[in-house]
Amino acid sequence: MTTHPSQVQLTEDGRLKHFLTTEGLSKALLTEILDTADSFISTQERGVKKVPLLRGKTVVNLFFENSTRTRSTFELAAKRLSADILNLDIAKSATAKGETLMDTLWNLEAMYSDMFVVRHADSGAAHFIAEQVTPNVAIINAGDGRHAHPTQAMLDMLTIRRHQHSIEGKVVAIVGDILHSRVARSQIHALRTLGAAEVRVIGPGTLLPRDIEALGAKPFYNMKDGLRDCDVVIMLRLQKERMNNALLPSESEFFKLYGLTTEKLAFAKPNAIVMHPGPINRGVEIESAVADGPQSVILHQVSYGIAVRMAVMSMAMSGQQTQATEEQA
Amino acid sequence: MTLPNIEQICQQLAHDLADYLQQQNIHNPLLVGIRTGGVWVAERLQSQLQLSDDATGVLDISFYRDDFTQHGLHPQVKGSELPESIEDRHIILVDDVIMSGRTIRAAMHELFDFGRPASITLVCLLDIGRRELPIQPDVCGTRLDLADGQLVKLGGPNPLTLTIA
Amino acid sequence: MRYLHITNARVLDPALGLDQVIDVYVADGRIQAIGHKPHAGEIEHSIDASGQWLVPGFIDLGAHLPEPGYPHKGTIGSETQAACAAGFTHVCALPDSKPVADSPAVIKLIQEKANQAGYARVLPLGALTQGLEGEQLANMVSLTEVGCVALSNARAPFKDSYVLRRVMEYAATYDLLLFLTANDAALAAGGCMHEGPTATRLGLAGVPETAETVALAQLLLLIEQTGVRAHISQISCARSVRMLNHARQQGLRVTADVALANLVYTDEAVTGYNSQFHAQPPLRSEHDRQALLAAVNAGELCISSNHRPHEIAAKKAPFSDAEAGMSLFDVFIPLALQLVERGELQLSALIQACSSQPAQLLGMEQRLSEGATFNAALINPNSQVTISRRALKSRGGNIPCPGETLNGHVSAVFIGGRHVF
Numbered sequence: 001m002t003t004h005p006s007q008v009q010l011t012e013d014g015r016l017k018h019f020l021t022t023e024g025l026s027k028a029l030l031t032e033i034l035d036t037a038d039s040f041i042s043t044q045e046r047g048v049k050k051v052p053l054l055r056g057k058t059v060v061n062l063f064f065e066n067s068t069r070t071r072s073t074f075e076l077a078a079k080r081l082s083a084d085i086l087n088l089d090i091a092k093s094a095t096a097k098g099e100t101l102m103d104t105l106w107n108l109e110a111m112y113s114d115m116f117v118v119r120h121a122d123s124g125a126a127h128f129i130a131e132q133v134t135p136n137v138a139i140i141n142a143g144d145g146r147h148a149h150p151t152q153a154m155l156d157m158l159t160i161r162r163h164q165h166s167i168e169g170k171v172v173a174i175v176g177d178i179l180h181s182r183v184a185r186s187q188i189h190a191l192r193t194l195g196a197a198e199v200r201v202i203g204p205g206t207l208l209p210r211d212i213e214a215l216g217a218k219p220f221y222n223m224k225d226g227l228r229d230c231d232v233v234i235m236l237r238l239q240k241e242r243m244n245n246a247l248l249p250s251e252s253e254f255f256k257l258y259g260l261t262t263e264k265l266a267f268a269k270p271n272a273i274v275m276h277p278g279p280i281n282r283g284v285e286i287e288s289a290v291a292d293g294p295q296s297v298i299l300h301q302v303s304y305g306i307a308v309r310m311a312v313m314s315m316a317m318s319g320q321q322t323q324a325t326e327e328q329a
Numbered sequence: 330m331t332l333p334n335i336e337q338i339c340q341q342l343a344h345d346l347a348d349y350l351q352q353q354n355i356h357n358p359l360l361v362g363i364r365t366g367g368v369w370v371a372e373r374l375q376s377q378l379q380l381s382d383d384a385t386g387v388l389d390i391s392f393y394r395d396d397f398t399q400h401g402l403h404p405q406v407k408g409s410e411l412p413e414s415i416e417d418r419h420i421i422l423v424d425d426v427i428m429s430g431r432t433i434r435a436a437m438h439e440l441f442d443f444g445r446p447a448s449i450t451l452v453c454l455l456d457i458g459r460r461e462l463p464i465q466p467d468v469c470g471t472r473l474d475l476a477d478g479q480l481v482k483l484g485g486p487n488p489l490t491l492t493i494a
Numbered sequence: 495m496r497y498l499h500i501t502n503a504r505v506l507d508p509a510l511g512l513d514q515v516i517d518v519y520v521a522d523g524r525i526q527a528i529g530h531k532p533h534a535g536e537i538e539h540s541i542d543a544s545g546q547w548l549v550p551g552f553i554d555l556g557a558h559l560p561e562p563g564y565p566h567k568g569t570i571g572s573e574t575q576a577a578c579a580a581g582f583t584h585v586c587a588l589p590d591s592k593p594v595a596d597s598p599a600v601i602k603l604i605q606e607k608a609n610q611a612g613y614a615r616v617l618p619l620g621a622l623t624q625g626l627e628g629e630q631l632a633n634m635v636s637l638t639e640v641g642c643v644a645l646s647n648a649r650a651p652f653k654d655s656y657v658l659r660r661v662m663e664y665a666a667t668y669d670l671l672l673f674l675t676a677n678d679a680a681l682a683a684g685g686c687m688h689e690g691p692t693a694t695r696l697g698l699a700g701v702p703e704t705a706e707t708v709a710l711a712q713l714l715l716l717i718e719q720t721g722v723r724a725h726i727s728q729i730s731c732a733r734s735v736r737m738l739n740h741a742r743q744q745g746l747r748v749t750a751d752v753a754l755a756n757l758v759y760t761d762e763a764v765t766g767y768n769s770q771f772h773a774q775p776p777l778r779s780e781h782d783r784q785a786l787l788a789a790v791n792a793g794e795l796c797i798s799s800n801h802r803p804h805e806i807a808a809k810k811a812p813f814s815d816a817e818a819g820m821s822l823f824d825v826f827i828p829l830a831l832q833l834v835e836r837g838e839l840q841l842s843a844l845i846q847a848c849s850s851q852p853a854q855l856l857g858m859e860q861r862l863s864e865g866a867t868f869n870a871a872l873i874n875p876n877s878q879v880t881i882s883r884r885a886l887k888s889r890g891g892n893i894p895c896p897g898e899t900l901n902g903h904v905s906a907v908f909i910g911g912r913h914v915f
Contacts, residue, residue, distance in 0.1 A: 004765060004766055015401070023695070032405070035405070035406065035407070036402070036406045038408060039389065039391070039392075039406045039407060039408030039409075040392075040408075042408045042409065042410075043392065043408075043409075043442075046442060046443055047442075047443070047444065048441075048442040048443070050442070051392035051393065051439075051442070052392070052393055052438065053392045053393070053397060053402075054397075101811065101812075102810060120812065122812035122813070122814050122815055123696055123697035123698045123767075123812070123813065123814065124696065124697075124698070124767035124812050124813045124814075125812040127766075127767050128767060128769075128811070128812045128813070132810065144697070144812075145697050145698070145812075145814070146697030146698070146699070147696055147697030147698070148697065182697055185695070185697055209693075209694040210689055210690065210691075210693075210694060210700070210702075211690055211691035211694050212694060214691035214694065214695065215691075215694065215695060314392075314402050315402055318397065318401030318402035319401060321397070321398045321399075321401055322399070322400060322401040325398070325399055
């Protein structure tokens with residue numbers, strides 16, 4: 001009952017069978033994900049982009065929270081692995097009670113689904129499903145509350161590795177609303193494990209979670225100090241509702257203090273790369289000259305997203321399948 | 330059981346392949362090795378046939394295997410490396426050991442996802458029988474008859490070695 | 495007279511300085527003699543309690559009984575029987591039933607059900623405001639007249655500090671006892687666990703300590719101003735302990751209790767999103783836990799169960815969606831004794847925090863002395879129990895430690911001399 005999230009997602013011999021969080025995964029396993037994703041990038045560049053790996057498997061996109069972008073990349077990834085995919089958008093109101101959520105999932109399991117891609121507004125939802133509801137269906141966490149968005153973090157790792165050669169020894173700054181960001185949490189764990197020299201988080205006190213140091217990130221409150229000597233600058237998306245919740249006075253004041261401009265980017269290393277998980281609020285988190293400038297790798301992130309999702313989907317399906325085979329044997 | 334001398338077989342294989350290509354009137358072939366052992370054998374053939382570097386490729390069939398549900402994904406997928414186009418090329422597909430024929434089936438499946446080759450010639454260093462699919466090498470180094478349960482493994486790349494387990 | 499004779503028990507009543515293997519003779523609902531056989535009468539029944547402890551019956555300062563209103567979570571009968579399994583002879587029932595315990599009719603219903611069941615006695619806490627809505631005063635005097643030992647708003651917030659002040663002023667007029675909870679609803683809003691490194695790691699919204707301490711400061715100032723008799727229910731922070739001590743040093747007569755779970759567990763128990771540890775007040779840091787234990791050991795805090803039974807489905811949800819609370823009665827003794835075994839909690843402090851201190855607060859007598867009403871429990875401290883959902887007295891399966899093997903269980907409970915459990 002109290003299994004650590006990182007353990008729930010592994011088979012007994014340490015292979016991935018769900019993908020819930022980057023926290024607690026070994027450097028070797030994270031590297032394996034990146035290596036596998038690298039191979040899938042090459043299959044994406046061919047005329048026939050599909051591989052037959054998950055032929056006959058059924059993947060269900062279970063989005064309890066709307067996100068057309070993320071859902072599409074998972075859908076494309078599943079299709080390029082030759083899996084059949086079913087998209088379900090379930091408004092949270094319909095599953096306000098845990099019971100209903102479980103009924104929905106058990107029904108889908110009874111239809112011989114092999115994998116659920118889960119996006120949910122509650123932290124721990126994917127973990128709950130993997131541990132207590134349908135442990136024999138591979139669960140891919142496509143974002144749970146403020147907790148984790150591990151595929152986004154891994155595509156960011158792949159981006160850093162491909163554009164800065166390695167993650168080892170790099171100084172990485174994550175800027176903006178860390179408090180509400182599942183992406184930031186997953187990035188911090190992955191960066192620490194993959195050997196980043198320093199992970200910094202930059203933002204106002206209202207948007208930096210308490211005790212963020214415990215995750216291995218160093219808080220900074222201004223861009224000049226925070227960006228100094230950085231190799232990688234990751235901008236986070238700022239949700240409009242933060243202004244209504246007394247967390248920020250205005251978008252313009254945020255942009256003045258933390259918006260990434262050419263001037264602020266100059267504090268970082270000259271070859272620093274600029275990343276953003278999208279969609280970008282131009283003029284709020286980042287100015288267009290930087291978003292579209294030579295240091296931006298934002299569009300590459302999007303293309304790597306499919307390869308990374310193909311990698312974790314095939315690895316988790318593989319772990320889940322081999323575990324089932326061994327249990328039968 | 331005395332194991333054959335690998336380097337000698339490679340030389341013989343190169344020789345036989347050259348004859349075969351001449352016979353079939355194949356020029357400018359594309360030598361494609363299947364990871365991992367097939368790549369080493371292909372490298373030997375390339376140097377002995379004096380083919381240029383851009384006349385070779387590497388195939389990683391991990392994404393095309395038919396035993397995914399039993400054995401899962403190979404933990405070290407490295408990806409395939411083929412030229413921009415294999416359209417209308419004469420491909421020489423090289424593997425170290427042929428047994429069931431399933432690897433070759435997967436490899437041919439993958440090749441066709443890259444394009445439509447003019448022909449595929451199959452070259453294997455060792456044939457240990459036990460075929461499960463109607464696939465036979467066009468050129469083969471030697472045939473090994475193993476006892477039940479025995480498997481052969483090629484080590485490499487320098488030197489190439491054979492072990493039986 | 496015909497006596498109940500309890501022999502060979504280690505009789506423990508630290509409030510009286512009593513800790514001795516000695517015989518106890520009970521008749522007519524009272525302890526007639528300790529250590530010597532009374533001159534007249536005969537022994538009707540003898541209990542050999544070798545290896546067991548006889549302690550004053552425990553008084554729970556706060557449990558959530560699911561009746562009326564939540565039959566799927568349990569009944570007064572099931573939960574008062576479970577309370578006996580924890581050594582409780584008396585249970586203060588928080589007013590958050592459905593309907594809310596804000597009228598004499600509901601109080602009478604609760605009392606009737608409890609009497610019918612015949613297990614632990616229920617001491618109802620009346621609602622402070624109508625419907626616990628925090629706006630209009632409930633009929634506090636009428637509620638007290640039908641038997642409410644104190645009044646409480648459970649964890650429901652007051653509309654504003656004006657209402658809180660008036661509640662206290664009114665209660666002070668009639669010298670009513672208030673059980674108050676220190677919780678600033680706005681600061682706690684959305685939170686489902688202690689705000690700290692674990693919450694940050696898990697991405698769960700936190701309840702900061704200030705949600706408790708800011709509210710406690712307000713309560714203490716208003717208690718001082720109104721002079722009301724007040725008890726603070728279920729504090730969870732080290733800082734609250736210091737604030738209470740400071741207030742008492744200033745001459746304020748204010749008591750407080752801590753839920754057992756906050757002495758046993760910390761926020762780290764939530765790692766893994768185990769919804770059984772979704773509790774109110776939240777489980778806090780190790781620093782807080784240590785300070786609370788120290789306060790209990792120093793006799794500054796009572797211990798309450800904060801028992802809250804739920805059906806399994808209530809906990810089968812992602813952490814923040816799962817209902818808060820633990821079913822604690824069945825595991826109260828083993829968990830408390832574990833603290834004693836580890837040397838974190840003194841046995842004498844545990845007994846006093848559960849018996850003499852709550853008794854004093856409620857103006858009751860709960861002691862093992864000649865002439866006293868025989869409210870007591872026999873505890874076998876060495877019997878090993880493997881905690882299993884199937885063997886619970888409580889209807890609530892939401893126990894924090896299923897499958898664990900722990901020591902200690904209650905073998906008998908006596909209320910008014912009657913062997914009820």
